[in-house]
Amino acid sequence: MMTVSRTPLRVSFFGGGTDYPEYFARARGAVLGMAINQYVYVAALRLTNILDYRYRISYSKMEQVAALDAIEHPVVRETLRDHGYTAPLDISIMADLPARSGLGSSSSFTVGFVNLLFELQGRRATKMDLAREAVRVERDLLGENVGVQDQHHAAFGGLNRFDFEGGRTRISPVQMTAPCQEALTGSLFLVYTGVTRFASATLDEQMAKTKSGASDKDLSHLLALVDQSHSVLEGQDPARLLTEFGAMLHEGWETKKRLSSKVSNPQIDALYDRARAAGALGGKLCGAGAGGFLLMLVPPERQAGFRAGLGETSIIPIGLDTMGATILRG
Template structure:
């Protein structure tokens, strides 16, 4: 395909409700009945590709205020700098024509909402259409995840890419044949009970996840037991959400949050703990960090009628509130 007009793709970010880190291979296989539950939200990443006459790439991130220019064909050493992931993705699809790539991510960088993976999925989908590659959804996800793994230099899980691809509320069940998605009907009133806040301290998910990963694969007994407990909580959360039992769901999210703090010293920060305590005192049934922790966002599940109080309490700690609008649709591509 040689597009003469722009191609645009977008994908939602996610709130991981329970079972994060269990989506990283081989933890996903070694923890029995591992499940990850997440909710896609309309903090979308959008990518637009436009044709250029010159045989080069111009990559521009509107939200980060960064731009990079590279000659085509791309070389391995070209993938450096703050837009290195975008450059690696373009290289993986080997475009023949020059292009301008413009990205914009609604989720704050380093927020723990899977923003970089969401952006990568949107970029990969746009590039597949641009180059005429007919990739099955599973193959697109695998290619994008592999490219980001190289960029991070540490193992990555698959839940961020899956949420970006599918949207909605989902339980991802990990097993010997890979990951199977089980959609969950969104319970009435779910989004009204969630408070999402950004502490203002960005984090690097790869580093926190790597610490948990290392402890697990080295057989540290306490970490293994805690991972197994997180898997149990995720299964119970899947059941609670399926049954529409929001109070039970909120308490399970809080149980997962307390366990996650204990997985590695890098998970909790003073800002996260301050906001956590304030939210619980104001009426949150449960609070947990988003993603691997170490900064970024936290999500609180308020008791019925306490959402505004919880939101005010968290905001008073200096955190910024983010909107929780459920993304019922995942990856979108618009092209001629």
Template sequence: MIVRSRSPLRLGLAGGGTDISPYCDTFGGCVLNATINMYAYCTIELLEAQDGITFIAQDLKTEFHTPLTKYIELSGELQLHKAVYNRIIHDFNNDRPLPVKVYTYSDAPPGSGLGSSSTMVVTILSAYRHLLKLPLSEYDIARMAYEIERIDCRLSGGRQDQYATTFGGFNFMEFYENERVIVNPLRIRHSIINELESQLMLYFTGVSRSSAKIIDDQIKSTSDEKRLEAMHEVKNLAYTMKECLLKSDVNGMSELFKHAWLAKKSTSSSISTKQIELIEDKVLSAGAKSLKISGAGGGGFLMLFVEPVRRLEVESALKQFDGLIQPFRFTQQGTESWSV
């Protein structure tokens, strides 16, 4: 038997960082995000027992194999693949091992700021759900993906990515203590989505970064008055950004990007870099209206608001850097899986 799945990556439009403990546990966090037509993919083949277990991350050119077992040590490479397998076997297969070959691939590298790691966990879980006919809801999948990353693998990070890719579309998410999450899907007029796609540029800086240091800084924000005020501002701007989006005020969203970028940079000294500041100066001089980073910061993808009539000028300014302009469209569908 063969099953496949795919899950969309996301753009963090506002509120990123307020979904991280202890901030959201103490003050409540909120994030506005939207999924795009870049994906993480998974194929699972069910094999014979003697074939053992194989994980192949095709984009990373990494492979892992072990004889059939009910638990794989979480060490070395492909830790997320191993952790998902362990959770599935323990929670849903009565500790009976599964002989599987798991292939994965992502349209974005780890550290891109598009939630690629969490998206990969969700898409692998989605494939197992289809393979074993598991009665898991969207909230169940997202919560399990969060636990696998943050508890099983002990990786620092927030909560928005797992829910964004599972639900898909434009969502306003609220995060509270005791792991309570509320996902509010937003109905956005097609003409406004068209205008957002016309004005937004996605630019990969060419630098993949580890978000751990930035996230650790944000974790400490509740004990630093200046950073705490910046986090409050990030959260407040998410509410205002949502209002602009629902009222079809794209220019208002562009203006809020300026304030959101300044507030986000105030939550950690690692969010911006000299290279990002240089890119910012060049694109604003060339006609971009505003920009901000997607994800934790330090590299990855930049989102730029640009009037369509100035787009070519901004593209020309970006040619002096080593990055890449990434075409994209917004998508409404979350994680999907199917049999072959």
């Protein structure tokens, strides 16, 4: 029988950069964002021992190998090794949106693959277990320079605030009224820049500034926006929420660009300016920067003009995922 995991991608609204242990080990870190209704799927089928290969892995390339050490996909290879799973497998990896586009797909995949292995091994895991194990895989096993918010958004789903203080993580679901939540989720769009990139390639300068304390003022401001936006989202007036939240997104984007010279470029800045001129109240580039998707907030009455103003640019409306990491059954 085939086992399938489904894990949401995410958009981060505020606080990105404060979710790195290099920062919150010495200061409070917090992020606010939401899991979206776009997903990474991982399917696994147990194989018999009579085939001339032991692992078949399908993603942007095809691997068919006889030994664990020959697997090129680092997350698959090291997670199988670390969990001691030795049965032969056929693994297929699929996603609704392209990888390396700022939506946390790498961490979403890691959470989903860990969830899949727990299921195959008959082990129980909470959402927090999945998030922490994915962080361990990425940071400790693979030595990747990643923050810890993406794994938590992917595991838990929903619209949440996560606070990071030392070794402790606290989750606070944002308490919104139905009209306010509908106004927000009905006004969020992804605008594709046409550029994919490896997040790690854009982070060297940002992490150097974080470790030295040179970005502390900007990171503190992003942290303050987490507190302010949390309060705005839990208000009662949908129209006011959109106006204030859009302005905060713009303010946060201007701050984020100061974290590294590699966050944006003239092409991205021009597309962002076009989106605002077409009716968006504010937005930001998703993820570490340098490419992927812009997230733009556009109230319903401005959406027709927004689409017309961006012409042939790919625009994707997004909604809220509330389930988080899930094993799909029958």
